[in-house]
Amino acid sequence: MRHCTKKSDSFQYQYHQSCATLSEDWDRLLPDGHFLKRSNLKATQQSQLEHLSYIYVLVSDGNKQIAAIYFQLLRLQQHHLNEESLSSMSRIGWRAFTNIVKPRLLVAGHLFRHDVETYYYHDSLSHFEAFRIYNDVINEQLVTNCAYAVLVKDLPDNLVTYFQHYAPNYMLLRNDIMMELELSPEWNSLADYEKALKHKYAQRFRKVRNAVADLQIQEMNADEVEAEKQTIYQLYKQVCEKQTARIGMISEDFIPTLKKHNPEQLKVWGMRENGKLIAFFSAWVKEDAFDMFYIGFDYERNADLMLYFNILFCGIEQGIAHKKSKVIFGRTALDAKARLGCRPVYKSTFVLIRNKYIRMATLRLQSNSQSQEGEWEQRHPLKNK
Numbered sequence: 001m002r003h004c005t006k007k008s009d010s011f012q013y014q015y016h017q018s019c020a021t022l023s024e025d026w027d028r029l030l031p032d033g034h035f036l037k038r039s040n041l042k043a044t045q046q047s048q049l050e051h052l053s054y055i056y057v058l059v060s061d062g063n064k065q066i067a068a069i070y071f072q073l074l075r076l077q078q079h080h081l082n083e084e085s086l087s088s089m090s091r092i093g094w095r096a097f098t099n100i101v102k103p104r105l106l107v108a109g110h111l112f113r114h115d116v117e118t119y120y121y122h123d124s125l126s127h128f129e130a131f132r133i134y135n136d137v138i139n140e141q142l143v144t145n146c147a148y149a150v151l152v153k154d155l156p157d158n159l160v161t162y163f164q165h166y167a168p169n170y171m172l173l174r175n176d177i178m179m180e181l182e183l184s185p186e187w188n189s190l191a192d193y194e195k196a197l198k199h200k201y202a203q204r205f206r207k208v209r210n211a212v213a214d215l216q217i218q219e220m221n222a223d224e225v226e227a228e229k230q231t232i233y234q235l236y237k238q239v240c241e242k243q244t245a246r247i248g249m250i251s252e253d254f255i256p257t258l259k260k261h262n263p264e265q266l267k268v269w270g271m272r273e274n275g276k277l278i279a280f281f282s283a284w285v286k287e288d289a290f291d292m293f294y295i296g297f298d299y300e301r302n303a304d305l306m307l308y309f310n311i312l313f314c315g316i317e318q319g320i321a322h323k324k325s326k327v328i329f330g331r332t333a334l335d336a337k338a339r340l341g342c343r344p345v346y347k348s349t350f351v352l353i354r355n356k357y358i359r360m361a362t363l364r365l366q367s368n369s370q371s372q373e374g375e376w377e378q379r380h381p382l383k384n385k
Contacts, residue, residue: 011066013137016056019045026058032126033227035116036068038149043261047254049112055145059121062063067127072107073145074247085244096185104145108138109153111171111248113283114178114324114330114347117156119382131162136355142352150351151247160348170350178345179329179337180289183319187358194322201339201381208309215305216272217314220280225268226256243297243332255282266293269314281311283318290319291328308333312340338379 016022030036045054052074059067078098097103109118121130142150150178152170155163163170187193194205225232233252255312259266264285271279272288283290292315297307312329319327329337334344355356 001158007009010061011133012060012062014058014060016058017054019056022056022058025065026056026068029058030120030124033119036070036118036120040261041070043257046253047257048167049254050157050249050251050309051077052111052248052358055141057141059133059137065122066380067119067121067130069134069137070110071141072109072111072248073110073147074107075104075327076103076105076148076247078191079249080245080247082241082244090357093262101148103148105247106138106145106147107153107383108134108149108150109155109349109383111153112250112254114154127158128162131159131166134159135163135167141356148355149351149353152352155350157348163348163350167350169354170352173349173351175332175348176347178331178347179342180345181319181327181329181337181340181342182315183316183324188321189320189335191322193316196382196384197341198381198383204339205313207315208270211304211306212271212310214273215229215278216275218270218272220268221260222256222260222263224270227303228270228277228280229253229256229296231370232256232280234293235277235280235298237296238299239296250294254292263337269319271297271310273301273305279307279311282315283315285322286324288324289326289328290315290322292330309336312337316340339381341380341382 017040022038022041026036027038034040042058043052051282052072055071055073057069057071058065059069076098078095081094083094083214086094110116119130121133125133125312138150138152141147155335159382164172181377184192184196187196194202197205220228227365229252232255236250236255240249255268259268259282262284266282266284268280268282270277271281278301279295281295282293285291294306295311302308315327315329327340329340
């Protein structure tokens with residue numbers, strides 16, 4: 001709960017560990033509806049995300065507030081990597097690293113959302129001045145919190161060039177890709193999307209959709225999400241635990257808290273079989289996009305019902321129903337999403353790793369990923385593509 005103030009030659013920095021200690025000056029700096037407003041930060045803190053703490057930095061020039069910065073500090077745990085994907089020696093090394101060293105990852109961004117701005121600066125600052133402030137604060141927090149690495153996630157486009165040219169210690173992560181599907185204005189229903197598919201993809205679409213013909217798919221309100229939060233969390237974990245890396249995991253209260261705080265912007269649907277919740281999906285309804293959020297499903301029932309692909313098709317259906325120009329499907333399962341007609345949007349995420357051995361291992365992993373690049377980009381399921 002403590003906070004402190006530090007001065008540099010030019011600016012003053014206030015550091016806070018809880019949004020409860022932020023003053024009204026913080027909110028006055030920010031535009032209406034900005035993610036960094038204290039009410040939004042409070043909702044995130046209330047969701048009780050495990051192994052995660054927060055840092056808030058208010059930057060001033062004299063009596064004028066000029067920048068607000070949000071960090072997350074993650075205490076890395078053994079379960080943050082899927083040990084089944086590691087060799088025996090790597091498994092031993094990872095366990096020793098997490099249990100003995102107890103490493104911390106500083107996140108300049110939001111681990112669980114890509115759609116929010118976690119660094120805001122006043123337009124009186126040039127982009128280069130904004131970069132210098134951001135970089136200086138990141139470096140200071142990296143040392144202060146004894147973090148082993150910093151992840152600069154979903155960086156604004158106007159700062160990317162400066163990190164590339166003025167911060168040589170950072171690596172740009174390869175293959176940081178967001179998959180998006182453009183929705184034709186001529187599509188008024190999912191049937192119109194089906195008609196736009198090439199023959200073999202349309203056949204598969206019908207097979208997948210027929211598999212859930214007997215399921216009940218309904219939107220859930222905040223009370224229903226709260227009542228089913230344990231089931232929702234267990235379905236999420238079934239998906240999450242299949243991933244090679246899950247750097248941070250949401251809590252049981254994360255989706256219910258956000259739904260309560262954003263009843264119209266955040267939508268949640270449940271898929272039920274004979275009354276039992278076996279899958280869910282969620283999405284943020286943006287001004288121009290239907291932005292898919294967290295999903296979860298029963299892996300045993302997925303084998304027969306093809307729940308994952310049906311969730312993707314439901315996302316398209318709701319994007320069309322909400323009259324959006326695109327559906328954002330996120331960073332995972334690139335090949336599956338390419339089969340829908342999604343195209344890649346390359347993001348700029350940087351990482352600085354202080355330990356040279358871990359840095360070298362990360363570079364090797366990035367090099368090994370080259371052999372898998374591009375295969376999914378050869379899929380063109382839509383007739384006009």
